[in-house]
Amino acid sequence: MDKFVVRKRKVQADESPDQMVASSIGTASKSNTEGVPAPSESNCEKGKHASLSKKRTYIDAYLAYGFTSNNDEDNPRPVCLVCGATLSNEAMVPSKLKRHLNSKHPFVSQKDMAYFSRMLEGKSKAATKIVKKVAVADTAIEASFRVAELIAKKMKPLTTSEEIIGPACNIIVETMLGKEAQEQISKVPLSNNTISRRISEMSTDINEEVVKQIKSKRKFALQVDESTDIAGKCQLLGFCKFIDKDIVEQFMFCKELQTTTTGVDIFASVNSYLTEHGLSWNYCCGICTDGAPLMIGKYKGFITRALKENPSITTTHCFLDREALVAKTCGEELTEVLNQAVKMVNLIKSRPLQNRVFQKMCQEMGENHISLILHTDIRWLSRGRVLNHVLELKEELKAFFREERHDIFIKLLENHTWCLKLSYLADIFMKLNKRNLSMQGRLEGIVTSVNKMKGFQRKLKSWKSAVQRDDVSNFPSLQQAGYNGFGTVKNLIFNHLEQLREAVDKYFPSLSTEKLERILSPFELADMVEELDFTAIERDEFLDMSADSTLKVKFEKSDVTLAAFLHATLGEYPNLGQKAISLLLPFSTSYLCEQAFSAMATIKSKQRNRLLSLEDDMRVALSTIRPDIKSLCSKHQSQVSH
Structure with a gap:
């Protein structure tokens, strides 16, 4: 029975690395064969092939030859601690490991196992430190984006981050958390050029999202106005409105008119933006402007040019401007x-x-x-x-x-x-x-x-x-x-x-919403369907909707807005829904443009009158859509050396 018993062998202090490895291998071999019956003659050939494909495993005793494991369970391979070379699985035997140590690194061939243990521990700490540095660099990029967004939202100069925010954070963190934390904070890139690039990237991301939403809804209204900035340059502003579950208003563009400011120039600028982003004039259902001749001119006005592209566009003269004209009557x-x-x-x-x-x-x-x-x-x-x-x-x-x-x-x-x-x-x-x-x-x-x-x-x-x-x-x-x-x-x-x-x-020659009220009251005017300006398909959908009791309950709910109700019915009544949205979407005032001109005066002030472009800063400042900062950070490589 003694041959079936595996006795634990005690390793003496003066035992050589070869003896340690041989002992470990012998013990492992005996353990693996314990209680296993001898293979029959018929299975000898299969056993021979199985032994050839068997993977060698790493044991701690190999550290005596300066090798550690790659920690891959499927394909374990020895890794040299000195040169970092990764050998094949077949080389995971004492003779081959020792040959590599003696031939490639003779200056450490006489070192003991304790030396290689310290080397392994040092490399582990270095790897952990690099991972931490990469993590800090990644969060530093994200912090840089968030600071840039804050500066743009508050319409402050780009140098604010480098001159005020950065030094202030360093002082606060060093005072409260110590020098080591302050060193990590100081790695956040906050230079003027960096903040400018961050704002530009966020602006592009927001613009792409707005264009994407407009394309998916295929209906939008425009609000356009122009004004002169502090440097005497003419800036053309545009806002859009569309329905995404409810009414959404977003900043669209801010374009500088280089020379003249005629209706032809304004149309060319707006048309260039729409063409560049793949938006069709057929998607536009309404345009609101002020009453300036360059906007509403009969022959060369912006509205006239736009109507040539899409005659069904609803045009509106800003209600605020008209009310101000009424107030001047004294x-x-x-x-x-x-x-x-x-x-x-x-x-x-x-x-x-x-x-x-x-x-x-x-x-x-x-x-x-x-x-x-x-x-x-x-x-x-x-x-x-x-x-x-x-x-x-x-x-x-x-x-x-x-x-x-x-x-x-x-x-x-x-x-x-x-x-x-x-x-x-x-x-x-x-x-x-x-x-x-x-x-x-x-x-x-x-x-x-x-x-x-x-x-x-x-x-x-x-x-x-x-x-x-x-x-x-x-x-x-x-x-x-x-x-x-x-x-x-x-x-x-x-x-x-x-x-x-x-x-x-x-x-205000036409203060009537009868046409709009009729189409937006399907459950009260079903008997008047013949009087409504509908196509045959729209008439059928109107009658079906007016008979839908479940929709009537939803329509009468106080917490459901009209826009949300129309959006919910688009799938079932697409033609009628699109017609109603076309009547509901147009702007009535140019309030957003007037508000944006105030923001423009803040951004491009007397101290910053040499700004070349306002569009990126204004888009980040005025848009209600937030940029996808995580996605933007993933496009940047961490600079751990900085």
């Missing part, structure tokens, strides 16, 4: 009152010394407002607040003008009829301003803007009737001034309200 008498009030304000605001003296006087008299507001024509919303402040500070103004001996202004402020006119102007301008502000903001559409102007039109009619009855409760400042002398301005106010109504009719 008449000679009221315009004179407005100009006189503005002269009072400008006399004080244009002189710093007098402005300080007036503020001190208001403080001493305990007024809530201590200064006046300077009025400019381009900021038409300032008129209401300017006149309100003049009324509230009327006594202070009279005291100030007495000291300065401006008798003309004193007489005006003491004239009750003049004050009644001023009170009415302050009230009516505040109402006009409120209407204008209500149409500003994102996601403002044709339906809501038309309804607001229709409401204002009806209010004018109601106010006229009230004034005719000597009822001025709709005008708080005028009511506070008292009814004494109201008869002298009654006809003036009545005529001005009539002029405003006529101006609304002039600048």
Whole structure:
């Protein structure tokens, strides 16, 4: 029985590497053959082939020859610790390993196993350190992208990262976490050129995503406007609107018009962008612009050129611009009152010394407002607040003008009829301003803007009737001034309200959403289908939809927007859905472009007037789509040596 027992052999301290390896191999061989019956004669040939294909395994004793394993279970191979060479599996025997050590590295052939153990440990630590460096470099690239995105969103100079953010982070981290953490933070690339490249890459990624979404929806509306930057260069801005589960508004482009700014130039710039990105004019269902001739010119205007590409485009003149034109309707008498009030304000605001003296006087008299507001024509919303402040500070103004001996202004402020006119102007301008502000903001559409102007039109009619009855409760400042002398301005106010109504009719000739309301009310107008402007296919889909009770329940839910409902029905009623979306999508105002011009003035300021291109910075700053930073980081190779 002794031949079937494997006894554990104790290794003596003075045992040689060859004896250690032989002992390990012998033990492993005996263990592998324990309890295994001898092969029969018929299986000798198979056993011979099996032994030839058997893989050799690495044992720890091979470290005595300077070799470690490649840690591959399927194909284990010895790796030299000195030169890094990887030998074949067949070379994993003591004689071949020893021959490699003696022939290639005789200077370490006499080293003991402890020497090679230290070498293996050192290499493991070095490998771990390299992995950590690569990981730090990868996160440094991601951090660089996120800092660049933050700078673009806040519209700050690109040097902010290198001059402020980087040094500030180093100070904070070194103070709180120590020098080692600060060294890791300092590896984040934050130079001016690096941040510029990061913003450019993020801009390209955002633009590709916007174009991809437009192509998938095949319907979009445009909002286009142009303005001049601080350097005198003409910048053309464009925004788009489409439906992706709900209405989405996105920045589209910012192109510099190199020479002239005619409608032909604007069309060429917009058409170039659409062609470059594979977008067709047939996808465009609406364009909103201001009323400038270069936009709406009959022969060479941008709108005219666009309609030649797609005659079905719905064109809109910005509601905000038209409402501002309505507000300018004052008449000679009221315009004179407005100009006189503005002269009072400008006399004080244009002189710093007098402005300080007036503020001190208001403080001493305990007024809530201590200064006046300077009025400019381009900021038409300032008129209401300017006149309100003049009324509230009327006594202070009279005291100030007495000291300065401006008798003309004193007489005006003491004239009750003049004050009644001023009170009415302050009230009516505040109402006009409120209407204008209500149409500003994102996601403002044709339906809501038309309804607001229709409401204002009806209010004018109601106010006229009230004034005719000597009822001025709709005008708080005028009511506070008292009814004494109201008869002298009654006809003036009545005529001005009539002029405003006529101006609304002039600048808003078609305040009707009947066509849109019909197609967007399928469950109420099913009996009127013959009166609707439908093709045969659209009529059939309209009738099917109006009979769908499940859709009616979804349509009547308060938490489902109209755009989301239309998007959900596109699969089942594609023709009707596309027609409804074409009517719903067009912009009613150029608010997004006006907002973008403010951003442009911030980005390209007096200190940064040499910026060559604004498009990348503005796209990252104004887009609601975030760039795929993880994907962008994967395209960069980590620089672990830096």
